[in-house]
Structure formats: structure tokens, C-alpha cells
Amino acid sequence: MPTCDLQILSLDQLKTGQKGKVIKIESASKEIKRRLLDMGITPGVVIEIKRIAPLGDPYDIKVRDYDLCVRKADLALIEVHPL
Amino acid sequence: MRIALIGNQNSGKTTLFNALTGSNQKIGNWPGVTIEQKVGYISKGNHELIDLPGIYSLSPYTIEEALSRAFLLQEKPDLIINIIDATSIERSLYLTTQLMELNIDMVIALNMADMFDKKGISIDIRALSEKLQTTVIKISALKRSGLNELIDIIDHQSYMKHQTQNIFKPNVEKIIGHLVNQIHQEHARFIAIKLLEKDPIIESEGLDIDKWIKPLEQSYKQDIETTIAAGRYDYIEALKAQTFVRLHHGDHTTELLDRVFLNRWLALPIFALIMFLIYYISVGVIGTLTVDFIDGQISAFAGFMFDWLQSIGASTWSASLVADGMIAGVGAVLNFVPQLILLFILISLLESTGYMTRIAFFLDRLFKKFGLSGKSLIPFILGSGCSIPGIMATRTIEGQDERRMSIMLTPFIPCSAKLPIIALFASFFFPNHAGLVSFSLYMLSIVIILLSAIIMKTFFFKGTPSAFISELPNYKLPDIRYTIRDVYDKIYEFIEKAGTIILMSSIIIWFLTSFSFRLAYGVDVDQSILAYIGRVFSYLFYPMLGELSWATSVSAIQGLVAKEQVVSSMAVIGGLSADITEGNLILNAPIYAFFTPASAYAFMAFNLFSAPCFGAIGAMRKELGSAKKMWQAILFQTGMAYVLGILIYQVFTIIGGLL
Numbered sequence: 076m077p078t079c080d081l082q083i084l085s086l087d088q089l090k091t092g093q094k095g096k097v098i099k100i101e102s103a104s105k106e107i108k109r110r111l112l113d114m115g116i117t118p119g120v121v122i123e124i125k126r127i128a129p130l131g132d133p134y135d136i137k138v139r140d141y142d143l144c145v146r147k148a149d150l151a152l153i154e155v156h157p158l
Numbered sequence: 159m160r161i162a163l164i165g166n167q168n169s170g171k172t173t174l175f176n177a178l179t180g181s182n183q184k185i186g187n188w189p190g191v192t193i194e195q196k197v198g199y200i201s202k203g204n205h206e207l208i209d210l211p212g213i214y215s216l217s218p219y220t221i222e223e224a225l226s227r228a229f230l231l232q233e234k235p236d237l238i239i240n241i242i243d244a245t246s247i248e249r250s251l252y253l254t255t256q257l258m259e260l261n262i263d264m265v266i267a268l269n270m271a272d273m274f275d276k277k278g279i280s281i282d283i284r285a286l287s288e289k290l291q292t293t294v295i296k297i298s299a300l301k302r303s304g305l306n307e308l309i310d311i312i313d314h315q316s317y318m319k320h321q322t323q324n325i326f327k328p329n330v331e332k333i334i335g336h337l338v339n340q341i342h343q344e345h346a347r348f349i350a351i352k353l354l355e356k357d358p359i360i361e362s363e364g365l366d367i368d369k370w371i372k373p374l375e376q377s378y379k380q381d382i383e384t385t386i387a388a389g390r391y392d393y394i395e396a397l398k399a400q401t402f403v404r405l406h407h408g409d410h411t412t413e414l415l416d417r418v419f420l421n422r423w424l425a426l427p428i429f430a431l432i433m434f435l436i437y438y439i440s441v442g443v444i445g446t447l448t449v450d451f452i453d454g455q456i457s458a459f460a461g462f463m464f465d466w467l468q469s470i471g472a473s474t475w476s477a478s479l480v481a482d483g484m485i486a487g488v489g490a491v492l493n494f495v496p497q498l499i500l501l502f503i504l505i506s507l508l509e510s511t512g513y514m515t516r517i518a519f520f521l522d523r524l525f526k527k528f529g530l531s532g533k534s535l536i537p538f539i540l541g542s543g544c545s546i547p548g549i550m551a552t553r554t555i556e557g558q559d560e561r562r563m564s565i566m567l568t569p570f571i572p573c574s575a576k577l578p579i580i581a582l583f584a585s586f587f588f589p590n591h592a593g594l595v596s597f598s599l600y601m602l603s604i605v606i607i608l609l610s611a612i613i614m615k616t617f618f619f620k621g622t623p624s625a626f627i628s629e630l631p632n633y634k635l636p637d638i639r640y641t642i643r644d645v646y647d648k649i650y651e652f653i654e655k656a657g658t659i660i661l662m663s664s665i666i667i668w669f670l671t672s673f674s675f676r677l678a679y680g681v682d683v684d685q686s687i688l689a690y691i692g693r694v695f696s697y698l699f700y701p702m703l704g705e706l707s708w709a710t711s712v713s714a715i716q717g718l719v720a721k722e723q724v725v726s727s728m729a730v731i732g733g734l735s736a737d738i739t740e741g742n743l744i745l746n747a748p749i750y751a752f753f754t755p756a757s758a759y760a761f762m763a764f765n766l767f768s769a770p771c772f773g774a775i776g777a778m779r780k781e782l783g784s785a786k787k788m789w790q791a792i793l794f795q796t797g798m799a800y801v802l803g804i805l806i807y808q809v810f811t812i813i814g815g816l817l
Contacts, residue, residue: 099380103625105383106219107556108383108384109217109383109387110625112383113215114249115248117387118380118384118388119388126420128420128519128520128522129420129421129422130524132523133519133522133523133532133626135519139391140245140247140248140404140407141245141629142630142631143628144626144627145625145627146626149627
């Protein structure tokens with residue numbers, strides 16, 4: 076990785092309303108990773124944390140102009156630059 | 159022409175399908191592809207339109223995507239209509255880029271044209287069409303605009319023919335080109351890209367794919383699937399920048415409604431209230447109002463027919479066949495049509511307004527604890543109408559364990575056919591608390607589902623990775639046309655079943671109850687053929703009924719044919735066993751006099767949780783993928799029901815004795 080002063084966080088560490096630019100997607104399984112890619116979470120895309128479900132999980136995120144629900148555990152494996 | 163209609167979930171696909179085909183629909187089956195989809199006809203039957211499942215990609219990992227893909231590759235449609243939601247255009251076009259790789263002509267229907275002004279959307283259709291080399295037509299499925307133009311273009315085949323588009327970066331395209339040259343099959347580009355993605359379903363046919371993948375993974379520093387997916391989205395972003403402008407983002411109404419329905423404190427109470435109202439109104443209030451009334455009408459009609467048939471000289475046995483067999487059996491089931499109409503309307507509204515996905519969203523955390531997904535809730539709620547569509551709806555659940563558990567647990571939800579059993583018993587044995595008792599059974603079913611989930615998770619399912627990835631669509635006003643059609647289809651099916659399976663079973667039950675083994679008519683029901691058969695089973699049910707009742711036992715077993723048959727059978731036997739004219743309720747017959755509230759509740763519980771009807775068993779077999787797993791499910795369900803029935807009877811009887 077090139078040295079840069081940009082902070083790297085996992086997506087679940089962002090606060091509600093905060094945005095982040097995706098750097099890298101890891102996942103518990105090939106299936107889940109492919110699903111996330113298919114739904115538009117690709118490197119470079121900007122994601123906003125919109126809302127957290129009343130029971131604390133999953134998260135409602137805004138990506139590519141629509142709302143997507145993803146569990147915290149899966150967001151924890153997505154690296155972002157907070158914006 | 160054979161046309162496949164394909165698009166994302168919530169893209170308005172079903173609305174478009176209904177608008178194009180009207181009432182000209184049937185369920186289609188294709189040998190080789192295990193997919194059952196609606197088929198409709200357009201342009202006076204010249205073209206066949208197939209409604210494929212709502213999907214986001216042609217990846218190999220979800221069942222619906224794999225099936226749609228198999229359909230496109232094997233059934234060779236002449237044309238694809240790809241419906242696109244203009245308000246989430248990037249994600250919609252992602253599927254389009256994959257469809258473009260197939261060697262099939264395509265027309266893009268750009269939906270939500272009626273929303274363009276409101277959202278400040280402006281699209282350069284001509285430029286979009288030119289860049290994609292595909293005909294694009296602006297439509298509104300809801301307002302039915304642009305549909306004539308769409309049909310015209312299909313009729314005259316005046317759409318652009320398929321052309322290969324190179325959408326990836328040059329070094330990726332170069333490798334795709336190499337592979338295409340070595341694949342001597344139809345859809346070579348599609349297959350080449352799938353091979354690059356290491357697609358587990360497509361065979362590599364001796365090609366050394368790794369040789370090509372390695373340098374790509376090294377140069378992009380990420381795995382190949384990411385490179386391909388990102389390549390598609392990069393292409394779409396560039397395309398969008400040149401053709402698409404949107405001023406207002408988000409949906410104001412949705413934001414407002416979500417502030418209430420997804421509120422941290424209000425979400426769960428509101429949900430509980432909505433569910434309570436749905437079942438309390440349709441099962442409780444309306445139930446007690448309509449069932450007594452219609453039941454009275456039907457028994458009056460049965461009595462009239464009996465007298466009339468005898469007055470024109472029909473023999474007693476034939477008059478009895480019509481009155482006590484056919485009318486009593488079918489009538490016992492038809493009683494429940496008004497309740498079902500209301501229940502189906504309310505479920506359909508939950509689904510079509512977008513609230514159902516939100517329930518899945520905020521209950522996921524809770525369900526995850528029990529080894530299920532929030533998405534399991536959708537099959538469960540649909541299952542309260544009918545288990546079969548409920549079981550089919552499990553296809554959207556990502557995790558295999560969660561999906562299998564949901565399939566096995568959906569039949570535990572009291573479906574509409576079990577509703578007659580609940581309504582009948584609740585109103586007869588608990589006349590002052592019928593609504594509450596009915597509701598308690600729905601609550602009990604949730605407890606049983608969660609309990610079973612824990613048992614299954616502990617003993618049978620060792621855990622595959624699970625996820626909850628779901629679009630949260632905007633709230634929509636219900637489409638009245640769709641709701642009416644949806645409810646009509648389901649009610650029609652229920653009535654059709656009453657006129658066929660239930661009618662036939664009722665005649666058989668009438669015969670077995672009216673005749674002895676020596677084929678003598680008019681014997682006492684206790685001497686009938688059925689009584690002898692039933693006595694064998696009555697020992698099984700003794701621990702939960704506290705009585706050896708052949709009539710009840712034999713009726714419970716008929717629940718396999720259709721759950722409403724339990725009530726029909728009890729009605730036929732009850733009617734033949736005694737001459738009840740006043741307040742003609744099935745359970746007034748002396749043959750059922752042994753029932754106590756405890757045994758009535760236990761019997762209801764057994765019928766709710768034991769093996770579902772043959773239709774639902776078939777659906778379980780299909781979705782679980784093997785007969786062995788199906789038998790395991792049936793054994794589990796019936797075992798659970800049996801133990802529960804006995805427990806309820808014994809515990810309630812002891813408590814009743816103490817009071």
C-alpha cells in the first residue's frame with residue numbers, strides 16, 4: 076500500500092450520516108462478497124451510513140442512490156477512507 | 159416470439175407484466191429448468207412473455223439468479239425485455255451489462271417515467287440507446303404509458319439487433335477476446351467472462367483459465383470478481399455521466415415514513431400493533447361475524463336440498479349424499495371465504511407497500527440470534543396466507559442453513575387453510591374470547607418456530623456463513639389493480655380446491671361413514687367403515703384428546719390432503735351422526751361432546767404444527783432439494799406437534815382440575 080495520510084476505517088466504524096470511500100472489500104465468504112459487489116459496493120464508491128436498525132443491527136446504507144441493508148459484521152470487513 | 163421479461167426486484171416488473179398481458183396468464187413449466195414462472199400473451203397471442211424472477215445479477219450464488227440464467231441459456235428466448243428503474247439506474251444497469259453479453263436481442267424499458275419530473279430526472283434516451291447499442295423505451299408500468307410503443311417495436315421487430323459491446327478496460331477485454339476465440343459455443347462472450355470469474359457452474363472445458371487470471375489479479379491487486387464487477391460499474395458511471403441528470407435525491411415521503419416506522423423506540427410496537435390488527439380483525443372479528451351467518455345459510459340450504467330431493471322421489475341415500483356429504487363438506491370450508499379475502503388483502507398490502515422489507519430489516523438482529531435471517535419473516539408472513547408461496551419466498555435468503563430452516567419452519571405458521579380449524583374451535587369452545595384464543599395460537603406458532611430454530615441450530619445445522627443483504631425500497635402506494643388480482647387468484651384457488659379435492663374427499667368420507675363393511679347403507683356411524691379405520695388411529699390421539707375418538711382422529715389425518723379438510727370431514731361425520739337442526743354447528747354433534755377446552759386447544763395445536771398438506775410437502779421437497787430432507791422435516795414437524803398436543807392437554811387438564 077502506498078503511504079498516505081488518509082485514515083482507514085472499517086465501514087461500521089463510521090457514524091450515522093458520515094460518508095466513506097470504499098478501498099477494499101473482504102468477506103466471510105465468496106458468496107457474500109459477490110453479493111456486495113453486485114449490489115454496487117465496489118472500490119471507489121462513496122457510501123453513507125444512513126440509519127441503524129432499532130435493535131442495533133443491520134445498517135441501512137446509501138450506495139449508488141439507493142438504500143441497502145447490510146449487517147454490521149459484513150460492513151466491518153469493508154475498508155473505507157472517511158470523507 | 160418468445161420474450162423474457164427480466165429486471166431487479168422492485169423495478170415494477172410484475173406491474174409491467176400484468177399491464178402487458180392482462181388476464182391472459184398461466185403458470186409455465188420448462189423441462190430441464192426447474193423454474194415455475196408466469197407466462198402471458200401479448201399482441202393477440204402472437205408473443206409469449208415469460209416473467210422471470212426479480213434479480214440483481216446473473217451470479218451463480220443465488221437460486222433465482224442461477225435459474226434465470228439457465229432459462230436464458232437453455233430456453234433461448236428470442237428477445238429480452240429488461241425493465242430498469244430510473245430512480246436507481248446504476249444498480250439496474252449492472253444487470254443490463256450482463257444481459258448484453260448474451261447473444262440475445264434486447265429492449266430496455268426505462269420505468270418510472272411518471273416520476274421523472276418529481277425527482278428532477280432527465281435522461282437523454284437517444285444517447286443512452288446509442289451508447290448501449292440497444293433500443294431504450296421510456297415507460298410507466300403504473301400509469302401504463304409507453305406500453306403501446308413497446309408493443310409496436312416488438313411487433314415490427316424494429317429494435318436494434320444484438321451487438322457485442324466491449325465495456326471493460328483494454329487489458330481485460332484482450333483476455334476476454336482470447337477466450338472467446340477458444341469457446342465454440344453460443345454466448346461465447348458471456349461464457350468467457352464467467353470463466354474469468356471462476357464461475358462454479360460453467361465448465362472450463364480444458365482451458366487453462368488461471369494462466370489468464372493471475373496477471374490480471376496481480377496488475378489490479380484485487381481478485382478477478384472485484385475487477386469485473388468494478389469494471390461494469392465504472393462503465394455505468396461513465397455512461398450515466400453522459401446521459402443522466404438527477405436533481406432531487408432520495409424520496410421525501412419515504413424519509414418521513416421511515417422516521418416513524420423505523421424509529422428506534424416506535425418500530426417494534428408499531429409492528430406488533432399492525433400484526434395484531436391484521437389477524438385480530440380478519441380471524442377474530444370478521445371470523446365470528448361471518449362464519450355463524452354463512453354456516454346457518456349453508457345448513458339451511460343443505461336441509462332444503464335434502465327435502466327437495468326426497469320430494470321429487472330421490473332415494474334417501476342420494477339425498478343424504480348431496481346434503482350431508484357434498485354440501486356439508488364443501489360448505490364447511492366455504493364459510494371462511496370472507497375472512498380469507500380480508501386476510502389476503504392485508505398481507506398483499508404489507509408486501510406491496512414496501513413495509514414487509516422493513517420488518518425483515520428491523521427484526522434481523524432478533525432472528526439472527528435464533529439462527530434465522532430477518533428475511534425469514536417474509537416467508538412466515540406470506541405463509542399465514544399459504545405455505546407454498548411462503549416456502550418459495552425463502553429463495554431470497556442468502557445463507558443455506560437459514561434458508562433450509564426457514565423452509566422447514568414456514569409450515570408452522572397457521573395458513574389460511576388452518577384458519578377454519580382455529581376459527582371453528584375458538585368460537586365454539588371459547589365463545590367469549592374467540593379473538594384472543596385465535597391470536598394466542600399465532601403467538602404460540604412464533605414461540606414454536608423460535609424454539610424449533612434453536613433445536614435445529616443446535617443439532618442439525620452446523621453453520622454456513624450467513625448474511626442479510628437487502629434493498630430497502632421506497633414506500634409505494636398499493637397498486638389496487640395488482641392487489642385485486644393477487645387476492646382474486648388466491649381466493650379462486652381456495653374455492654377451486656373446495657370444489658375439487660374437498661368435494662371428492664367429502665364424498666369419500668360420506669361413503670365410508672354411511673356404509674358398513676357389508677355395504678349396508680344407513681348403519682349407525684359407529685358401525686361404519688370409517689369408524690373401524692379411525693379406531694386404529696384413535697389410540698394415537700388418546701393422550702391429547704382424553705378420549706378414543708375415531709371421528710376426530712380420522713379427520714386430523716385428512717389434514718394431509720388439505721388442512722381445511724379436517725373441518726370438512728368433521729362436518730360430514732358430525733352431520734351423519736346426529737340430526738342437528740337448531741344452531742347447526744358441527745361441534746354440537748354428540749360425537750364431539752367429549753371435547754373440553756383443553757383437548758380442543760391441544761387438537762388445534764396438533765393440526766397447526768403437524769405435517770402440512772401435500773401441496774406444501776411438495777414445495778418443501780423441491781426447495782430442500784431431496785426427499786430425505788423432506789422426510790426429516792415432516793418427522794420433525796409431526797413429532798413436535800404430537801409432543802406439544804399431549805403437553806397442552808395434560809398441563810391444561812391438571813391446571814383445570816386444580817381450579
